Amino acid sequence: MALIDKITxxxxxxxxxxxTKPEVLKELLQILxxxxxxxxxxxxxxxxxxxxxLGSTGLENGIAVPHAKTPAVDDLRIAIGIAPKGIEFQALDxxxxxxxxxxxxxxxxxxxxxxALSEIAGMSRSTAFLRSLVAASTPGEVVRLIHE
Amino acid sequence: MIKGPIQRILxxxxxxxxxxxxxxxxxxxxxxxxxxxxxxxxVNTRALSDxxxxxxxxxxxxxxxxxxxxxxxxxxxxxxxxxxxxxxxEIETIKTSGSVHQELLRVxxxxxIDLLIIGELAxxxxxxxxxxxxxxxxxxxxxCSVLIVKDEDRVDDLFALEE
Numbered sequence: 001m002a003l004i005d006k007i008t009x010x011x012x013x014x015x016x017x018x019x020t021k022p023e024v025l026k027e028l029l030q031i032l033x034x035x036x037x038x039x040x041x042x043x044x045x046x047x048x049x050x051x052x053x054l055g056s057t058g059l060e061n062g063i064a065v066p067h068a069k070t071p072a073v074d075d076l077r078i079a080i081g082i083a084p085k086g087i088e089f090q091a092l093d094x095x096x097x098x099x100x101x102x103x104x105x106x107x108x109x110x111x112x113x114x115x116a117l118s119e120i121a122g123m124s125r126s127t128a129f130l131r132s133l134v135a136a137s138t139p140g141e142v143v144r145l146i147h148e
Numbered sequence: 149m150i151k152g153p154i155q156r157i158l159x160x161x162x163x164x165x166x167x168x169x170x171x172x173x174x175x176x177x178x179x180x181x182x183x184x185x186x187x188x189x190x191v192n193t194r195a196l197s198d199x200x201x202x203x204x205x206x207x208x209x210x211x212x213x214x215x216x217x218x219x220x221x222x223x224x225x226x227x228x229x230x231x232x233x234x235x236x237x238e239i240e241t242i243k244t245s246g247s248v249h250q251e252l253l254r255v256x257x258x259x260x261i262d263l264l265i266i267g268e269l270a271x272x273x274x275x276x277x278x279x280x281x282x283x284x285x286x287x288x289x290x291x292c293s294v295l296i297v298k299d300e301d302r303v304d305d306l307f308a309l310e311e
Contacts, residue, residue, distance in 0.1 A: 110216035
């Protein structure tokens with residue numbers, strides 16, 4: 001199933017309650033746990049933290065793409081969170097991060113993982129599109145904007 | 149003897165469930181119409197490089213994922229060959245690297261392919277797909293006919309039934 005088909009209202013949270021990086025990772029992960037899409041929450045959280053420890057996945061224009069390769073999922077998983085006020089995520093440009101795309105993939109799905117991340121990277125090139133996502137007030141609105 | 153319109157079929161194998169179903173369909177079709185079957189996996193080094201440039205990947209991550217995709221490519225192509233063999237069909241497997249749609253267009257031209265088979269596309273078509281989705285681009289730019297395989301359950305049943 002393509003990445004876009006996996007973006008449904010139940011994997012989107014608006015707004016995020018978190019105010020720190022570890023909280024954001026946990027809150028996004030909780031979305032997938034609540035949907036039964038992750039088997040071992042603790043191991044995935046550690047994998048995400050470990051990846052962030054090597055270098056932040058906070059990019060430019062307020063977008064962050066925390067990701068991990070983990071056997072705790074059996075298919076590509078995505079969770080989206082929006083924090084209109086911005087969260088300190090050690091982004092590349094020094095700004096606050098407002099739009100979070102968490103991607104988890106099984107170890108034998110590297111090709112699909114890369115394609116998914118590449119699609120997110122593509123989205124991040126359109127600042128107007130990102131602005132409209134951050135302005136969205138409901139998960140339904142986020143899904144509609146992405147599917148449009 | 150008049151040749152049929154389909155002599156050489158290419159299946160795009162990318163590791164997704166949809167592409168494996170497309171491969172099964174290609175195997176059945178190749179056997180029925182006696183066409184030559186090819187299966188290609190493109191190691192998407194273009195995306196890897198883009199992810200590095202956009203800083204989503206670190207250098208070490210890029211290298212690790214490059215190794216992983218190479219292994220994926222070998223595994224899925226071997227799977228395709230084994231699956232074809234169960235139906236007595238020979239499949240020429242091709243592993244290549246670069247931009248997925250560009251590489252497949254090159255293979256189509258080089259191998260004189262007249263039918264490209266791809267897996268089911270996303271149910272939702274986003275305006276972004278046209279620019280970033282490889283299957284979407286391939287479907288639009290392929291110089292040959294393109295067959296999109298749908299209904300995984302039906303194809304699985306057909307594959308299981310066909311002796």
